[in-house]
Amino acid sequence: MSKNKPLVCVTRKLPEAVEIRMQELFDTHLATQDEPLSREALSQLMKKADVLVPTLNDKIDAELIAGAGPRLKLIANFGNGTDHIDINAAYDRGIYVTLNISKDILSGYMLMPVVKKKICDCDALTCR
Numbered sequence: 001m002s003k004n005k006p007l008v009c010v011t012r013k014l015p016e017a018v019e020i021r022m023q024e025l026f027d028t029h030l031a032t033q034d035e036p037l038s039r040e041a042l043s044q045l046m047k048k049a050d051v052l053v054p055t056l057n058d059k060i061d062a063e064l065i066a067g068a069g070p071r072l073k074l075i076a077n078f079g080n081g082t083d084h085i086d087i088n089a090a091y092d093r094g095i096y097v098t099l100n101i102s103k104d105i106l107s108g109y110m111l112m113p114v115v116k117k118k119i120c121d122c123d124a125l126t127c128r
Contacts, residue, residue, distance in 0.1 A: 006050035007071070011037050011058050014078060026051070043067055055079050062089035074098065 008026040010019070013034035022028050029045065031037075036057045037045070046052055046060075046068040054060055056079045065086060075085060075097045082097055090097050 007048060008051040008053060008076075009045040009049035010053040010078075011042065011045065012055045012078075014053070039064070046072055050074070051076055053078050054085070056081065056084055058084060060085040060090075062086045065089040065093055065095065068093065068095070 005025070005027045007029065008022055009029040010022070010031050012031050013019075014022075014030075019028075019030055022030070029049070042054075042058060042060075043064055046064055048069055048071070050071045051074045052060075052068075052072060053076050055077070060075060066089065072093075072095055075090060075095060077085065077097065077099055080099060082099065085097055087097050
């Protein structure tokens, strides 16, 4: 694993073009099968990831988020909606949650603390 590239952990098989591009841009841990991960496997990914890329089948609750490693800064959901992610728990841990990943979101995730500070300076309600 490169010290300069974030580790992106993907919970399910994604379109081949997406996986290839991720491998070009990031250190990656890609799913080898297109089946939901066990809760334990999901927990282990969250302990080592900088970015977690779950799908709608992955329930990311407060307990999993509390056990996430200190490097996890972004949950980039591959799919629509975030009902399966405890956004408040993520917020409390300083983890950003996005919809429909793209290379722009993943590439720019390190800028998010700067953006968050600027938003918070302007409007504290925006941060919730």
